[in-house]
Amino acid sequence: MSQEMPGSAAIAARAGSGGTHADAAAGQAPSDQPARQGDAFENLLHEDRRFPPSEEFAARAVVTGADYAEADADRPAFWARQARELLTWDQDFTQALDWSTPPFAKWFVGGKVNAAYNALDRHVENGLGDRVAIYFEGEPGDTRTYTYAQLTDEVKKAANAFESLGVAKGDRVAVYLPMIPEAVITLLACARIGAVHSVVFGGFSADALRSRIEDAEAKLVVTADGTYRRGKPSALKPAVDDALARDGHTVRNVIVVKRNGQGVDWHEGRDHWWEDTVGAASTQHTAVGHDSEHPLFILYTSGTTGKPKGILHTTGGYLTQTAYTHRAVFDLHPETDVYWCTADVGWVTGHSYVTYAPLINGATQVMYEGTPDSPHQGRWWEIIEKYKVSILYTAPTAIRTFMKWGKDIPAKYDLASIRVLGSVGEPINPEAWMWYREVIGGNNAPIVDTWWQTETGAQMIAPLPGVTATKPGSAQTPLPGIAVDVVDEQGQSVPNGSGGYLVIREPWPAMLRGIWGDPQRFKDTYWSRFENMYFAGDGAKKDDDGDIWLLGRVDDVMNISGHRLSTTEIESALVSHPAVAEAAVVGAADTTTGQAIVAFVILRGDAVDTGDATVQELRNHVGHEIGPIAKPKTILIVPELPKTRSGKIMRRLLKDVAEGRDVGDATTLADNTVMQQIAASLKK
Ligand code: WT7
Numbered sequence: 001m002s003q004e005m006p007g008s009a010a011i012a013a014r015a016g017s018g019g020t021h022a023d024a025a026a027g028q029a030p031s032d033q034p035a036r037q038g039d040a041f042e043n044l045l046h047e048d049r050r051f052p053p054s055e056e057f058a059a060r061a062v063v064t065g066a067d068y069a070e071a072d073a074d075r076p077a078f079w080a081r082q083a084r085e086l087l088t089w090d091q092d093f094t095q096a097l098d099w100s101t102p103p104f105a106k107w108f109v110g111g112k113v114n115a116a117y118n119a120l121d122r123h124v125e126n127g128l129g130d131r132v133a134i135y136f137e138g139e140p141g142d143t144r145t146y147t148y149a150q151l152t153d154e155v156k157k158a159a160n161a162f163e164s165l166g167v168a169k170g171d172r173v174a175v176y177l178p179m180i181p182e183a184v185i186t187l188l189a190c191a192r193i194g195a196v197h198s199v200v201f202g203g204f205s206a207d208a209l210r211s212r213i214e215d216a217e218a219k220l221v222v223t224a225d226g227t228y229r230r231g232k233p234s235a236l237k238p239a240v241d242d243a244l245a246r247d248g249h250t251v252r253n254v255i256v257v258k259r260n261g262q263g264v265d266w267h268e269g270r271d272h273w274w275e276d277t278v279g280a281a282s283t284q285h286t287a288v289g290h291d292s293e294h295p296l297f298i299l300y301t302s303g304t305t306g307k308p309k310g311i312l313h314t315t316g317g318y319l320t321q322t323a324y325t326h327r328a329v330f331d332l333h334p335e336t337d338v339y340w341c342t343a344d345v346g347w348v349t350g351h352s353y354v355t356y357a358p359l360i361n362g363a364t365q366v367m368y369e370g371t372p373d374s375p376h377q378g379r380w381w382e383i384i385e386k387y388k389v390s391i392l393y394t395a396p397t398a399i400r401t402f403m404k405w406g407k408d409i410p411a412k413y414d415l416a417s418i419r420v421l422g423s424v425g426e427p428i429n430p431e432a433w434m435w436y437r438e439v440i441g442g443n444n445a446p447i448v449d450t451w452w453q454t455e456t457g458a459q460m461i462a463p464l465p466g467v468t469a470t471k472p473g474s475a476q477t478p479l480p481g482i483a484v485d486v487v488d489e490q491g492q493s494v495p496n497g498s499g500g501y502l503v504i505r506e507p508w509p510a511m512l513r514g515i516w517g518d519p520q521r522f523k524d525t526y527w528s529r530f531e532n533m534y535f536a537g538d539g540a541k542k543d544d545d546g547d548i549w550l551l552g553r554v555d556d557v558m559n560i561s562g563h564r565l566s567t568t569e570i571e572s573a574l575v576s577h578p579a580v581a582e583a584a585v586v587g588a589a590d591t592t593t594g595q596a597i598v599a600f601v602i603l604r605g606d607a608v609d610t611g612d613a614t615v616q617e618l619r620n621h622v623g624h625e626i627g628p629i630a631k632p633k634t635i636l637i638v639p640e641l642p643k644t645r646s647g648k649i650m651r652r653l654l655k656d657v658a659e660g661r662d663v664g665d666a667t668t669l670a671d672n673t674v675m676q677q678i679a680a681s682l683k684k
Pocket of ligand 1: 301347348349423424425426427428449450451452453454455475536537538550551552553559562563564
């Protein structure tokens, strides 16, 4: 793992998302990077704009600053109170936290709880059955509304259907679905019966799906014929057929939602239409409590090696922290708010803040299937106006895209319902933060920038909108009950005004419980860099006020539009192409997507470089191996790659090239002419 001190590299990445130079938006590496690098560093220390909550907002806020003091006094007791107040337990727990065998934590030991019961049945029992749970907006404009009572029935039907196909507690279910209500229904049905869901983002390829199905040994796959993308049908089922074409998997059944009506190949005996199985099942199903530490889901995420990690989450702690943060960070008033998180269920945000937390908290939410520009660039604002969305949770990459499209578009819609704005997935640059505040938030909705990861399960660093005076660009403060720090190379806490590595010093309820099937990798990846601390992989700074600024990854993980991909994963995909001898991939600063994938490729001696055609062929190859989201934006064919004497590729130098900077210190190169050779070949 390359872990450079988050000095120049991380800060350059941060500067790159600065977005002050519109010219770089077209994807050309900005030419003025060196100057901006220094500026960004200075700006981080001297941001003195502050936006305190209005008195009115603060007076109505669901949590106050008292939570910080309570959690500081006794962290496990604070979380135990949240667990008991936010969830209905079938059996109370006897111990808040067991940390006797770190890094393996147990939260709410001895407790029994059912996630689906907490998300659904209990609201119906409490007289809220008629409250809308989901307003679904399909890309073609079809809509569906589910009340809590209706959603409860659908989940019970799905639970019965899955059980009738032999899925039992502890079995794994792979989910490959678009953003439709059946995705939420499937996840909750799994949770209800104690099956472990493993969602694979619909943008991943058949190969990626296959490796995840095989690693988790899934018994059932739930998919759809397809979805819609920018007005056109887009297939999903063929990837499932491909993934299951080879023997050696454990899948017995495939349930297929009919979504876009496109034709599908049918495997008699294995495939079942959703409407024939779930549709025909009974609405009678009793939920039983599962152990607090019962596995809830696996979600694969990119690490620093080629093989994605199956991040494992369990039940009681995960539900508690997702519910607490959703309520506190968005100031949720479930009786009046309409909440919309734009994340896809294929990512952790779509698990924690679409499927679980909002429903546990009894919220009304919007779910949208399509892209922001379909059929026109005002679609999101139209949806906000239509449903009177009051809390919007999205990613900086989307905000920067809207900035490019111009403020005239949102100006055509009534966005007055908005009262809280959330950001997640990557650092939000102050310019985008201000635009979000002014143009979308009408200059008064607090912005909550939320830092967390697939591994943390729930938000970890964020302002509390009724308490914190927010600061453009900074996630600011660890949430109550969360012990975050920034440390130096030796693991010593850095003083205010300094940078280092982001760590978590104490266990937290929603923390990952491991990597599926690989406890050693869990220890090595997160718990070995610093003693007794969780290493997040991010660089960070404490400013003069002690507020935390996230500076991007310090390892070989890239963040493309808030989606995580590893450089090595894409390199492996490239070298699996017969024309490629060697490849090196870097994430280069990009003003819209945060980072963009740039690949440097050496072709084999016998391969013919056909220029653009070769590049296109290689991009498609990566798309086929991993998925369209992993296609490099730029592929540069080069004669050599910069390597140290021990043969390690110096990605730092390639990043300099990709970002149009002068190449930094190259003295450790085995061959110091390599960078000139690369420069010369790129001029051609
Ligand atoms: C990585 C985790 C958290 C759900 C979506 C991404 C980056 C995430 C922020 C933020 C700066 C952020 C980090 C982190 N990240 N949120 N608010 N500010 N960086 O989950 O795919 O597991 O990626 O995303 O680098 O390590 P993920």
